Amino acid sequence: xxxxxxxxxxxxxxxINFYPDGKQKSAVIPVLHxxxxxxxxxxxxxxxxxxxxxxxxxxxxxxxxATFYSMYNLKPVGKYMFEVCQTGPCMLNxxxxxVKYIYDKLGIKPGETSADGLFTLKTVECLGACGYAPMMxxxxxxxxxxxxxxxxxxxxxxxxxxxxxxx
Amino acid sequence: xxxxxLLDKAHIENIRLYDVYRREGGYRSVEKALKTMSPDAVTExxxxxxxxxxxxxxxxxxxxxxxxxxxxxxxRYLVVNADESEPGTFKDRYLMEFIPHLLIxxxxxxxxxxxxxxxxxxIRGEYAWIVDILEQAIQxxxxxxxxxxxxLGSGFDCEIYVQRGxxxxxxxxxxxxxxxxxxxRGNPRIKPPFPAVKGLWDCPTVVNNVETIAAVVPIINEGxxxxxxxxxxxxxxxxxxxxxxxxxxxxxxxxxxxISVEEFIYSDEYCGGIANGRKLKACIPGGSxxxxxxxxxxxxxxxGEKRMMTYESLAxxxxxxxxxxxxxxxxxxxxxxxxxxxxxxxxxxxxxxxxGQCSPCREGTGWMEKILLNIENGKGKxxxxxxxxxxxxxxxxxxxxxxxxxxxxxxxxxxRHFRDEFEWHITNxxxxxxxxxxxxxxxxxxxxxxxx
Numbered sequence: 218x219x220x221x222x223x224x225x226x227x228x229x230x231x232x233i234n235f236y237p238d239g240k241q242k243s244a245v246i247p248v249l250h251x252x253x254x255x256x257x258x259x260x261x262x263x264x265x266x267x268x269x270x271x272x273x274x275x276x277x278x279x280x281x282x283a284t285f286y287s288m289y290n291l292k293p294v295g296k297y298m299f300e301v302c303q304t305g306p307c308m309l310n311x312x313x314x315x316v317k318y319i320y321d322k323l324g325i326k327p328g329e330t331s332a333d334g335l336f337t338l339k340t341v342e343c344l345g346a347c348g349y350a351p352m353m354x355x356x357x358x359x360x361x362x363x364x365x366x367x368x369x370x371x372x373x374x375x376x377x378x379x380x381x382x383x384x
Numbered sequence: 385x386x387x388x389x390l391l392d393k394a395h396i397e398n399i400r401l402y403d404v405y406r407r408e409g410g411y412r413s414v415e416k417a418l419k420t421m422s423p424d425a426v427t428e429x430x431x432x433x434x435x436x437x438x439x440x441x442x443x444x445x446x447x448x449x450x451x452x453x454x455x456x457x458x459x460r461y462l463v464v465n466a467d468e469s470e471p472g473t474f475k476d477r478y479l480m481e482f483i484p485h486l487l488i489x490x491x492x493x494x495x496x497x498x499x500x501x502x503x504x505x506x507i508r509g510e511y512a513w514i515v516d517i518l519e520q521a522i523q524x525x526x527x528x529x530x531x532x533x534x535x536l537g538s539g540f541d542c543e544i545y546v547q548r549g550x551x552x553x554x555x556x557x558x559x560x561x562x563x564x565x566x567x568x569r570g571n572p573r574i575k576p577p578f579p580a581v582k583g584l585w586d587c588p589t590v591v592n593n594v595e596t597i598a599a600v601v602p603i604i605n606e607g608x609x610x611x612x613x614x615x616x617x618x619x620x621x622x623x624x625x626x627x628x629x630x631x632x633x634x635x636x637x638x639x640x641x642x643i644s645v646e647e648f649i650y651s652d653e654y655c656g657g658i659a660n661g662r663k664l665k666a667c668i669p670g671g672s673x674x675x676x677x678x679x680x681x682x683x684x685x686x687x688g689e690k691r692m693m694t695y696e697s698l699a700x701x702x703x704x705x706x707x708x709x710x711x712x713x714x715x716x717x718x719x720x721x722x723x724x725x726x727x728x729x730x731x732x733x734x735x736x737x738x739x740g741q742c743s744p745c746r747e748g749t750g751w752m753e754k755i756l757l758n759i760e761n762g763k764g765k766x767x768x769x770x771x772x773x774x775x776x777x778x779x780x781x782x783x784x785x786x787x788x789x790x791x792x793x794x795x796x797x798x799x800r801h802f803r804d805e806f807e808w809h810i811t812n813x814x815x816x817x818x819x820x821x822x823x824x825x826x827x828x829x830x831x832x833x834x835x836x
Contacts, residue, residue: 235545242566242567243565246509282567287736288509303729304471304729305672305733306629306715308729309628309715309726341551342471345477345510347629347715348474348635349474349634350628359510
């Protein structure tokens with residue numbers, strides 16, 4: 218049975234308190250973020266049903282939201298997700314080369330996950346970092362002014378972190 | 385140096401913290417408004433300032449506020465639109481990241497004017513780390529008596545909450561934003577009713593951009609008339625411009641609206657010129673939705689006048705020869721860039737972001753993307769150019785919200801001004817795979833017809 222930790226349940230309650238009484242449906246987007254972060258980086262049907270039960274919503278009300286917004290992953294993803302922006306301003310500054318370089322290094326195309334389950338590559342549309350292009354989002358933060366060397370460093374950083382966690 | 389009202393203190397160390405912000409004169413507008421002014425007097429100052437919405441539409445803020453319905457016993461809401469998603473635009477992010485208290489201060493003063501006791505910042509989901517910055521600023525303001533119950537003994541209560549989106553450009557449209565804030569898909573609502581009458585949870589609501597609300601702070605501190613003295617004509621005050629693309633110094637600049645486009649691009653105070661010794665080919669001056677202009681029409685209007693960084697001058701000539709201030713997302717293309725490819729990435733963006741409610745937008749954005757990709761890949765036909773033109777005409781004006789127009793305009797402007805580059809891509813398909821069209825005549829002096 219899927220369940221948030223007590224700390225996370227407190228966070229859910231804090232979010233529900235953002236809205237007037239009876240308007241806890243508004244919490245669905247932030248609570249889905251929390252659920253995705255806690256339950257493996259993606260939203261399974263079970264996860265969405267759990268969120269629905271927490272917010273006293275019909276499951277369909279959660280599904281229709283989860284399928285609309287691009288930050289929710291509806292399939293399993295790797296431990297680290299490289300979300301590379303490819304819209305106009307990033308393209309002008311070489312984002313295509315970054316996507317290709319990640320393919321050369323990790324053998325994954327947009328939408329694919331590496332065989333070791335560590336990396337998923339996703340191309341995304343404008344993330345509001347146009348002046349710091351090319352860029353990608355990784356987890357909560359942006360990695361900006363990307364170069365091949367920086368991509369190498371990020372890949373190493375992820376691999377080292379994953380090894381450290383395993384040991 | 386131009387006047388700076390929003391970012392003048394953004395460089396000060398630790399200005400992100402309440403103590404430093406307060407020491408530098410922060411929260412004076414709240415004290416002035418709550419202790420010495422009535423809510424209507426605050427709105428009056430905003431009207432006098434001539435402030436226009438900084439999100440893109442440029443609608444007068446004071447007028448928007450005065451439309452707010454005030455039925456007895458019904459809560460009213462201020463919602464700040466921080467869903468900054470227009471390609472080329474990253475100014476609100478900068479403001480929230482570096483000087484978050486300016487937004488919080490502006491929200492308290494604005495909430496007082498509007499009679500809103502509960503305000504929301506709807507921020508795009510990807511700006512996840514900025515949520516923490518804003519929540520810290522809100523907590524600090526609360527600890528110091530600027531939020532909560534009976535602020536400064538005035539009897540006015542106000543709370544601010546931060547709501548994260550989850551990746552949807554459409555939620556920058558104010559009614560889609562409200563749907564999203566209610567926990568639904570971001571489908572824009574049919575208007576009327578406007579949010580001022582029926583907004584969040586069916587209550588009267590004002591939705592304003594981050595920069596707009598921040599500008600309320602200097603307006604109240606200095607007075608609306610003083611604010612209106614900066615700038616030219618109906619372009620009053622200062623504007624944040626996020627400059628990107630092929631320029632030397634990308635970043636966020638605060639301009640007073642008195643400088644020319646040429647000065648903005650080439651002066652060391654701003655963009656510092658075109659990067660890598662290249663030449664200016666084209667520019668989208670106000671975010672990806674507004675018309676792209678070739679270098680010559682960017683710097684000079686069709687009448688032969690110097691084009692200025694103001695709402696009026698950027699729009700001079702209408703869509704035939706002008707563009708728009710829009711969101712201030714200033715995207716510069718150098719002479720190595722391909723307008724076809726660039727337009728394709730924008731078409732792909734709008735196809736991805738269309739919410740799917742209206743057929744012209746849902747289907748049309750997909751068709752435009754496919755046709756542009758074909759041309760870019762050397763598989764285009766000459767008839768495709770007219771087909772693209774036809775599709776964009778059938779999207780524009782035929783949708784519930786402005787996303788349809790926003791998707792149509794970049795394609796229309798690219799064909800209008802760069803038709804020969806599209807034709808070259810089709811007639812020289814093999815060569816177009818190996819090299820770009822280049823600068824050609826796009827920076828040549830324009831012929832100004834002599835009128836009697």
